[in-house]
Amino acid sequence: MAALIAPRIALIHATPLAVQPVAVAFDELWPQANRMNLLDDSLSQDRAAAGELNAAMTQRFVDLALYARGCGARGILFTCSAFGPAIEAAAQAVGVPTLKPNEAMFDEALARCAQLGGSRTVGLLTTFAPTAQSLREEFVQLAVDRGASVELEVACADGAMEALSAGDAAGHDRLVLEHAHRLSRCDLLLLGQFSMASTRAAVEAAVGRPVLTSPHSAVRAMRTALRAD
Template structure:
């Protein structure tokens, strides 16, 4: 909505005004608002949460596993991948509830168990920032490259900033 976009612009302008070299938003539900911020603040890099990970994932192959803990992420993220890429979604059942309960070990274990169903993919993209902590177990369970939103975003921001 225009009101929500204005709230995002206010936040992004505040960040830029305090000296931020780049901005990374961490919720994929607000893509149009984030895009408005990127246009408004150019040339300051403003990234959507998944864009860098998706860019990196498609360099790994044409079949990408998408592991998530929240079902609503699947229909919103799949269209972010370019044509010609096969996205294989997988929900880590119960992992989000475990995380919400503070049971980090169970969260990570459930993520790794679910990821086994993605072992035939070229790479696995972890669809939420909160899943990043499970990366080592997912790699161990699948033997595949595992990409996280924070890792990919930091690499892209560093590249864009020449750092």
């Protein structure tokens, strides 16, 4: 009976690499949620090929969100980081809580920096180069809106996502750890792709800094938004 009354959450993926990490986060933090997975793995390919987010791609996000709402989703979580403006358009179209992949993690990061006080530096590590600039802009704008004194440093572990896609998880993790050391002077590290979440403990141990992951932050935020128990 609990499964019938649990809120349906649509998880919309642009790469299959994001499916398992968010499933793990739900299992750990909100197992009662009724999850619905939608995957269009051509989105990441088309975004990389186009070099920019265009109107046709944005409409595809709106269409996916409307489909999810039509299936009874009470909340929508997008799991790919390169499509911020398209996700914002989808959120306006559907009128249900809709999260970009990293916005909850950014919220948590700024809250932690506020608790620490003073001027702080946050490190953001990605494995998909097209996300870097959009995520930087998103974080900086959020910090400005909050009046936060936070500096952001960004690094991309080039080749890591390709290694993971090819089944080389060890190679992916090695590249993530190598590039994480470049951000070791930061007060807090953020892992910008859902597919990086499994490296959290290793990165935290390697750099000696707290590390946040996007799927866990997103699940916590969605649960709060829907006031689920």
